[in-house]
Amino acid sequence: MDTFIGRYRNVSILAAAVFLQLIGLAYQVKKQTSKDSEESSRLLRVWAISAITPLEKGIVRLQTGTGNLWHNYVYLRGVRQENRDLQEKLQKLQLEQVRLQQDATQARRLQSLLGFKEQFIDQTIAAQVIGSSGSEQSRVVYIDKGSTDGIKEGMPVISAEGIVGKVILVQSSVSQVLLINDQTSGVGTILEQSRLQGVLKGRASGQLVLDKVMSEEDVKTGERVLTSGGDQIFPKGLPVGTIGEVKRGGEFLQVQVKPAAALNHLEEVLVITKKREREPDKAAVSSMRAADILAQRLPQVPDKPAEPAKTGSQIIGSTNLTKPATAGGMAPGVAQPKPTIGASVPSPGTQPKPIAPVPTGTTQTTTHPATLGSVPLTTKPVQSRPLQNGASGNAQATSQPKATPAGTAPAATTVKKPAAQPAQTTPPIQTAPQSDTGDTPQ
Template identity: 40%
Template sequence: MESFFTRFKNVLVLVAILLAQTIGLAIQVRRPVESGAPDGSNVTLLRYWAVSIVAPFERVFHGIGSNVRGVWTNYIDLRNTRQQNRDLQDQLARLRLEQASLAEDAIQGHRLQALLSFQQHYVASTVAAQVVGTSGSELSRVIYIDKGSKDGLKPDQAVITPDGIVGKLRDVFPYTAQVLLINDQTSGAGVVLATTRIRAILRGSTTGRIEINNLTPDDRIKPGEQVLTSGGDQIYPRGLPVGVIQSISPDIEHQPYTIIRLKPAANLDQLEEVLVITGTQTALPAVTQKDLAIADQTAKAQAAAKAAAKAAEEEAAEEAAARSAAQIVADHLPSLHDPNHPDAATPNAPGSPDAAANPGGTVPRPLPALHPDRYSPGSTPSATDLTPGAPAPAAPALPSTPATSTLPSTPKPATTTPATTPKPAPPKVPRPQSPVTTKTDPEP
C-alpha cells in the first residue's frame, strides 16, 4: 500500500488537487445561476484576500501612471488648451440652446408624469472613481476601481460615464470594488430602442461585444438606431445611453431570433474614470431643476426675441410693399426728366434754390434749334409788340444753311436708356460737337 502511494504520488497529488477544485466549483455554481450575481460569503472572502494582495500594487502603479500623466497634462500638453476652451465654450452655448429648446417638453413631461403618479428614477448622487486594474483575462470583463464600501458603494449599483453605461458593481471591498462590464458574457441589462421603443435584453458575449438576442426580425429596427436603458432591471436608471445598433443578423443557433450587435456608447476599452450611481430619487435633483428653470427662461427669451424679429420683419415687408407700389405707379407715368441729361441729376436737388422756389419741379426749356425757322421758339415777336390790324412784320432774317459749315456728318447717338426703365425717352436733338462757323446770308 505504501509503495502504491509512493509510486503514484505525483498523479495522486494532481487528482486530489483537481478533485478539490471540482468540488469547489460545484459549490460555487450550486446556487441558482443569476447573471452577474455576487458570490457566496466564502468565495467573497477568497476574492477579498486575492484583491487585498493585488490591489495595493495596482494602486501604486496607477499612482505612478497618474503622476506621469499629470506632469504631461499640466505642464507640457497645454498648447491646445486655449483652443479647447474656446471649443468647449461653443459647445456649452450650443448645448444650452438645445437644452432650452427641450425645456418646455421636459417640464410638460414631468407635469404629466406627476399627474399619472409615474415613478421615475433620476440620478441623485454619484461617486467618482478611478479605474486601477482589470481581471487580466479575456474571458472575464471586469475592472477594479479605487473606491469601495467605505465610500458608500454597494453591490449592484450602476456604473456609468458621461457617454453611457459601463456596468455594475459586483463585489465591493472596503477600499476597492469590482465592476462587471456590460460586455462580459454574464452581464445583462434591460434596454429600449430609442426610435421604435421596442424593449429588449442586452447581453455581453465571449468576444467582448454587446448584443441583443431576444428579438425576432423586425423591419423597423435599423442600424444606427440608438439604444437606451429601460430601467426595467432596477439597476440602471431609465434613459441612459447604451450604444448604437451596428449590425443585425439572424441567430443561426436560436431561430427565429436575431443577433443585434451594438457599439457601446462608453469606451469600454479605455476607461479611466467612472461614476457610480449611489442614489436615485423620484423627483428631479435640485441642480437639474435649477438648470431646467434657466433653460425655460432662455427658451422664453428666445421666443420673445423671435417674435420681435418677426414683427419687425413684417413691418419692413409692409413698408417695402407700399413703397414698391408707389414706385410701380411712378414708373408707369411719363417722366419729365431726362435721366441721361447732365443736368438731370441736379434739378430739384434737396437744398438747391430751385427746389425751394419750384416745389413742383422746373419746366424744361427747349434747346435752341439747329436750323431755326419761323416756327422756332423765339422767332415770333411778343404779343405786346404787335399792333392789331397792322400788317404782319416781315419774317426775321433766318440764318441760311451754311455753305462752309463744318457740321458733323453724323449726329451724336443718343444715349441708350437702360432696358430696365420703361420710361419713354424724351426726344433727342443732335447737338454739334465742335464750334460751328456759320455764314448768314439774307433770305432771297
C-alpha cells in the same frame, strides 16, 4: 534544499500540512466583504484581491499624477485656442440648455399628470479603474472605491459615454464591476426610435447582442439603444450603444450592439450610489391640466391688454403662423390638433373671443406666433365638443409678459392657467374649442 528538509523534516511536514489546511480553509470560508454587505466572498479571493489591488492603485495614481503634471503644467501648447473654442461651444450649449430645460420641465409635468414614476440619478461617486480580471472569459474590472466610500453591490456603473456595468463585489476600498459585455450580464434596453425593448447580453467574444428580438421586428443599423429601466439597476434613458449588424434567420434576429462606453479602455467611471424615484407632485399638478402645462410654453402678450382692434397677425407681428388654440391637444392620449402655417389668418378687426364650441368638422385655426420647437405645422380639422371643467378659462391669455425660450418666435401671446389669475385674464387672442379637452386628465 534536501538538507533543509532533511534537518527540519517534521517541521516542514507540519508547515505543509498547515499550509494545505489553510488553503482549504480559505477556499471554504466565506468572509463578509464589507460591513454593510450581506454578501460574502471566499477568503482566498479576498486575500488575492487585497494583495494585487494596492499595487494597481499605486501604479494608476503615479501614472495619473505624472500625466496631470505633464498636461497641466508642461504641455500647454494650443491651450488658448482650445479655450476660445470651448468658450464658443459653451455659449452655444448654454443657449441649447435653456431650450432643453423648458422641454424637460414640460415633459416632467406631463409625466406627473400620467402618474409616471421615474428614477433619476441623485448621487454618483467618481472612481478610477485600476485593474481587470486578466481573463477574456471574465469581463470584470476593479475600481478604487469600496464600502468605505458608500459603494454597495448592485449599484450601476456608468461613464460619460454610456453604461458600463454593475458592482458585484465590494471590499473596503476596492470593488469589482461586472461589465455589460460579460456573458453573465443582462441589461434591460429600449431602442430610441422604434421603442422596441430587449435584453442586452454579452457574448464570450465580448460582443453585445440584443437578445430575443423577433425576426419580424424592424431594427435599423445605427439606431441608438437606451436603458429601459426594466432591470431595476440602471435608470431609464441612459445611453447603451448603437445597433451594429443585424442578422436575420430563424425565429429571432441577431442584433449586435456597439457599446457607447469604451469598455476595453475604461479609465474613470461613475458609480450611481443613489437613485431617486420621483413621485408625481400631486399638489402642484392637481389643479393643473395638460392644457395649462402646454399653455405655459406659449408666448405671452405684453403687459398691456391686447387692443381689440388688432388682428391676430398684427399681434404676432410679421409672423404669419396660425395654430389651433388647443393646448389641451397635448394631453396624453388625446388627438392633437396641430398648428398650421398662415392659411387662414383672421381678417383685420376680428375680435378675439373666448373659447367656445365650434361646429363639428370645421377647420378652425387661430393665430399664434409660437413655433413650439419642432411641432410640425399642418392644418387639421378640429372636432369640437363642449368644454368641461372650466376648460374655457385654461386657454385664456393674460397680460403678463414672459420670457421667450431661446429659439422661439418673439413673444406675443401666452396662455396661462386660470387658477393663477383668473380675474385678470384678458380675452384670448383667438380661441377654438379644445379637441377632446374634456378627456384631459386632471
